Amino acid sequence: MISAALAWTFERTGVDKIWEALFARHIPEAKGPVAWLYALGSATLFVFTVQAVTGTLLAMNYVPSPDHAYDSVRFIGSEVYFGRFIRGLHHWGASFMVVLVALHMMRVYFMASYKYPREATWLAGVGLFLLVIGFSFTGYLLPWDQKAYWATMVGANIAGQTPFVGSYVSKILIGGAEMGAATLSRFYALHVLVLPALTGGALVLHLFLVVWHGISEPPKRVEKGS
Amino acid sequence: MAWAIAGISAAIGAVLGGSGLGYFISPAFAKREEEWVDLGSVKEFKANVPLKIDFTSRKRDAWATVEKRASAWVLTPNGRDFIAFDPKCTHLGCPYRWDDSQKKFLCPCHTAVFDVDGRVVSGPPPRPLDRFSTKVVGGRLMVRPSSGGEAAA
Amino acid sequence: MSDWHASYRERYKKLKEAGKPFFPHTVFKDALVAALLLAVLSWLAWHHGAALEDLADPTDTTYNPRPEWYFLFLFQALKFFPGHLEAVAAILLPGLGMGFLALLPFFDRGPERHPFDRPWLTLTGIGALAGFAGLTWAGYNSPLTNPIVEKDPVALEGQRIYRDLNCSYCHVLGGRGGKVGPNLDLALGTRDELWLTKHFRDPQSVTPGSTMPKLNLLDDEIHSLVAYLATLGGGPFTSEAPKLFAENCASCHMVKGKGGDMGPDLSLIGSAREKSFLRLYVSDPSKINPSSSMPGFAGQLTDAQIEDLSRYLASLR
Numbered sequence: 001m002i003s004a005a006l007a008w009t010f011e012r013t014g015v016d017k018i019w020e021a022l023f024a025r026h027i028p029e030a031k032g033p034v035a036w037l038y039a040l041g042s043a044t045l046f047v048f049t050v051q052a053v054t055g056t057l058l059a060m061n062y063v064p065s066p067d068h069a070y071d072s073v074r075f076i077g078s079e080v081y082f083g084r085f086i087r088g089l090h091h092w093g094a095s096f097m098v099v100l101v102a103l104h105m106m107r108v109y110f111m112a113s114y115k116y117p118r119e120a121t122w123l124a125g126v127g128l129f130l131l132v133i134g135f136s137f138t139g140y141l142l143p144w145d146q147k148a149y150w151a152t153m154v155g156a157n158i159a160g161q162t163p164f165v166g167s168y169v170s171k172i173l174i175g176g177a178e179m180g181a182a183t184l185s186r187f188y189a190l191h192v193l194v195l196p197a198l199t200g201g202a203l204v205l206h207l208f209l210v211v212w213h214g215i216s217e218p219p220k221r222v223e224k225g226s
Numbered sequence: 227m228a229w230a231i232a233g234i235s236a237a238i239g240a241v242l243g244g245s246g247l248g249y250f251i252s253p254a255f256a257k258r259e260e261e262w263v264d265l266g267s268v269k270e271f272k273a274n275v276p277l278k279i280d281f282t283s284r285k286r287d288a289w290a291t292v293e294k295r296a297s298a299w300v301l302t303p304n305g306r307d308f309i310a311f312d313p314k315c316t317h318l319g320c321p322y323r324w325d326d327s328q329k330k331f332l333c334p335c336h337t338a339v340f341d342v343d344g345r346v347v348s349g350p351p352p353r354p355l356d357r358f359s360t361k362v363v364g365g366r367l368m369v370r371p372s373s374g375g376e377a378a379a
Numbered sequence: 380m381s382d383w384h385a386s387y388r389e390r391y392k393k394l395k396e397a398g399k400p401f402f403p404h405t406v407f408k409d410a411l412v413a414a415l416l417l418a419v420l421s422w423l424a425w426h427h428g429a430a431l432e433d434l435a436d437p438t439d440t441t442y443n444p445r446p447e448w449y450f451l452f453l454f455q456a457l458k459f460f461p462g463h464l465e466a467v468a469a470i471l472l473p474g475l476g477m478g479f480l481a482l483l484p485f486f487d488r489g490p491e492r493h494p495f496d497r498p499w500l501t502l503t504g505i506g507a508l509a510g511f512a513g514l515t516w517a518g519y520n521s522p523l524t525n526p527i528v529e530k531d532p533v534a535l536e537g538q539r540i541y542r543d544l545n546c547s548y549c550h551v552l553g554g555r556g557g558k559v560g561p562n563l564d565l566a567l568g569t570r571d572e573l574w575l576t577k578h579f580r581d582p583q584s585v586t587p588g589s590t591m592p593k594l595n596l597l598d599d600e601i602h603s604l605v606a607y608l609a610t611l612g613g614g615p616f617t618s619e620a621p622k623l624f625a626e627n628c629a630s631c632h633m634v635k636g637k638g639g640d641m642g643p644d645l646s647l648i649g650s651a652r653e654k655s656f657l658r659l660y661v662s663d664p665s666k667i668n669p670s671s672s673m674p675g676f677a678g679q680l681t682d683a684q685i686e687d688l689s690r691y692l693a694s695l696r
Contacts, residue, residue, distance in 0.1 A: 023402035028394040035408065042409035043416055050420065053242060057249050061288070068289060070434045075289035077431065081252035082245040088424025089245075096420060098449045109483075109504050112492040116384055119484035126481050140447055149435030150444030154454065161469040179437070217394050219492035227403040234410040238417055261597060284595045291597065 021211065028217035038215065040104040047096045048203075051135075054090040055192065062142070064188035066181050069144035094136055101132050113216040121213060124206040131199045138191040144184060152187075153179060261285065262361070262368040265298070268305060271367070276301045276324045276331070276342065278313065283371060296371050298358055299324065299331070301342065310369045311344055312356035322355075331355070383490040433535055441656075443523045452511050455518030476507070531655075537607025540600055549591070552611070560591060563608070575605045610653055611693075620691035623684055627676065634695060642673060649695040658689040 010016040030038055061080060063072045076083040105125065108114055114122035141152040156179065160170035175182035263283045271277055280297040299311040311331075315322045320335035330347060331340035338349030345354050359370040399405075436442075446454050453473065460468040487500060494501040541547075547556035552563045570578070577584055579601040582591040596604070624634070631641035648657070660667050662685055663675035676685060 023400070023406070025401050026395050026398040027401055027405050028391070028398045036412070038405070039408050039412040042405075043412045046409075046413040047416060047420075050242065050417070053246055057246055060250070063289070066435070070431075071289035073431060077428070079252075079256070079288075080249055081255070082248040083252070084428050085245050085421075085424050086249050088428040089420055091429030092420050092423040092427075095448070096416065105480075106504070106508070110494045110501060112487065112494075112497060112500075114484040115488065115490075115492060116387065116484075122484050123481065126477070129480075130477065136447065136449065143431055144435045145432040146435055146439065146442050147430070147432045147445070149437065150442055151446045151450075154444050154446060155450070158453070158457070158469045161466040163466050163470070166466075214391065214395050217391065219494075219496075221493045222491050222496050227407050231403055231407050231410050234414045238410075238414055241417060241421060263595070282595050284597055284600070286597070291600070293595070 025211065025214070027215050030218045034218050037107045040100060040107055041210070044097065044100040044104055045203075045207075047093050047100055048199075050089060051093045051097060052196070054086050054093065057086050058090055059192055064142065064185045066144060066184055069142065069184060073143045073145075094139060097132050098136060101129050105129060111216070111219050118209070118213050118216060121206060121209040124202050124209060127202045128199065128206060131195055131202060134195050135191065135199075138187040138195065141184065141187045142191065149179065152183070262370050265300065265310075265367045265369055268302075268308070268362055268365055268367050271300055271302045271305065271308070273302055273305055274342065275326075276311075278324070298369055298371065299355075300367065300369075306362070308360045308362065308367055309343070310358040310360050312358060312371075314356070315351060316346075316353050316356060317349070317351040387490065433532070434539065448515065448519070451518035452514035455514045455521065458521075531606060531610060533603050533606040534610045535607075537603035537605070540596075540604055541607060544594065563611075572605050572609065575608060576601055579604055610655070616687050616690035616694065619684070620687045623680070623688050624691060627680070627688075631673070645692060646695060649693045652693070654689050654693040657692045658685060661685050661689055661692075 058076060061072055061076045061083070063069060073087070076087055078084075080086075108122065108125065137152075137155060141148045152174075156170045156174045159173050160166040162169045171177060175186040261283060263281050265279045265281060276299045278297055278299050280295065282293055282295050284291055285294050297313045299313055301309045301311070313321055315333040315335065315338055317333065317336055317338050320333050322331045322333040322338070322340065324330075325332050328339075329342055331342075331344075333339070333349065333351075336350050338351045339347040340351070340355055341347050343354075344357070358372065361368050445451070453469070456468045456472070457465060487497065491497055541552070546552070549557045549559035550561065550563045551558070556563075574585055578586070579594065579596055581593050582589040583593070628645075629638040631639045633640060633644045634646050636646075652660075656667075661675075661680075662677040664671040664673045665675065676688075680688070
């Protein structure tokens with residue numbers, strides 16, 4: 001009975017094939033502590049999931065307007081059950097994302113895992129790294145406290161240093177000549193709509209390529225004279 | 227090993243899911259705070275003549291403070307005890323009015339009629355007019371407006 | 380050039396077949412790492428939470444902007460470049476860095492993968508990391524130019540309410556506002572907290588005939604407003620305060636045309652600085668302005684006297 005139901009499901013959905021392709025695939029053996037370095041990618045994915053979940057929850061009580069942003073963040077911290085905890089997770093998770101992405105990138109860099117045939121995987125990864133930076137920069141402004149305001153001001157002015165088109169770049173970035181309501185809603189839209197959509201795409205590509213090419217084996221020294 | 231993975235996943239799920247669920251359902255446990263509003267001196271009310279008082283109350287609405295305009299029908303039998311009616315008909319929430327010639331509250335929507343003390347005389351309303359809590363402090367009448375009235379009153 | 384590609388594919392296929400399946404072996408490691416990460420994250424979130432500083436204030440001139448730690452290196456790097464070369468540090472170097480990363484697989488194409496077989500890239504990587512770490516460390520330790528003055532969150536709340544209610548439509552505060560109601564720059568300090576509280580609850584109750592509307596404020600809003608107004612005036616000072624000033628400060632500082640000219644004229648100091656700042660400055664100027672030649676009064680005057688003096692100074696506007 002159960003096996004019949006399973007067979008029916010497998011035939012209709014192909015989950016057994018997906019399982020085989022994703023979970024039953026073999027991984028070249030990595031010995032010793034090096035093996036743990038291979039967990040950095042999945043660790044990044046895990047913290048990204050935490051960010052997605054906590055971010056969605058925070059968005060329920062957040063208003064991207066200078067009048068209410070600060071108060072709504074304070075409301076989350078003081079009135080909502082687990083609000084302080086959830087916001088804490090999201091805040092520290094942001095730092096973790098940067099650290100883990102950087103560590104993962106270092107692992108791939110020093111082991112040269114970006115080489116044939118995994119060049120496209122690496123490019124998708126570089127794109128994801130930029131997206132994480134984008135998340136940090138846009139998310140930082142949202143509480144609309146002093147730190148948020150002034151750090152973003154400095155960031156916008158740095159972008160304004162671009163040769164020739166600097167003033168346009170900074171105006172586009174902050175949505176006007178001065179920081180204000182338009183900046184906040186713009187950053188919010190980037191943070192919760194644009195960047196997640198782009199990240200989703202790049203992430204699917206990255207993970208597909210990881211499975212497609214297989215995980216790279218730990219490097220060995222080139223033998224002399226070969 | 228599969229069991230260990232299941233256990234670890236369950237622990238992760240419990241921490242994230244538990245706190246997330248608590249966060250999500252927390253509005254269900256939020257205390258509704260109602261502020262007492264000063265409606266004026268008790269001397270302004272004549273016995274057995276309902277008077278409609280408009281007032282503005284500032285109220286917390288989550289993280290914002292909003293000004294809410296509201297009103298109440300105030301009735302006093304003796305100048306000492308007060309009743310304040312929610313100005314919305316208990317049928318579908320229409321604003322009723324006092325008809326001085328009939329000595330009745332009339333609702334314009336579905337011809338409901340209420341007695342001076344809020345009892346249903348005729349029409350579809352399921353219950354008497356809702357009442358706000360009242361108290362007299364230092365000769366001034368205070369009410370605590372709450373939407374839907376005080377259910378127990 | 381790419382003659383090693385086919386042999387690599389061959390070798391990798393064998394390695395893969397010899398390896399263990401992803402589930403459960405790799406997944407177990409991943410789950411363990413995830414659980415560890417969540418434990419650390421939860422601990423940080425539970426014990427440290429996420430900081431929320433004061434509300435953004437574009438007019439604040441005393442704030443020390445600091446980016447989040449992962450942008451500190453860039454922030455610090457900007458200090459080494461003169462104005463006209465700033466774009467080099469701000470745009471060119473990060474751009475080159477990202478370009479280098481993006482193009483990496485296209486110029487490093489040989490079969491060598493071990494770090495020791497690619498000494499230049501390995502050294503470049505280590506050098507970049509060291510540079511990042513060094514700049515971040517230097518940025519983290521760079522001194523704050525502006526003194527940190529704690530602000531009372533209740534008073535800040537009051538400041539926001541003052542703005543929300545458009546009080547400045549009728550009242551002058553800090554030299555700006557309408558003329559319908561009393562000038563608060565002048566009137567503050569003449570009223571105590573009890574009066575202000577009653578006044579905000581019902582203006583008519585303390586000033587019969589007042590045209591100020593009853594605002595139906597919540598109790599904690601009134602509390603915040605009173606706290607805000609108190610920081611502006613600095614609170615009531617005693618008749619000793621002007622004497623203290625004459626004895627200790629007037630030899631160097633001028634107020635309303637009287638006093639020395641060694642230090643700045645303080646006639647309007649109250650409109651520029653809050654009491655908490657003045658108090659800190661009077662106690663020990665070196666904490667705020669290391670180059671100041673003014674002596675600290677922390678030892679000479681009692682705490683109560685310094686508080687009194689600061690309130691007096693805050694009222695000068």
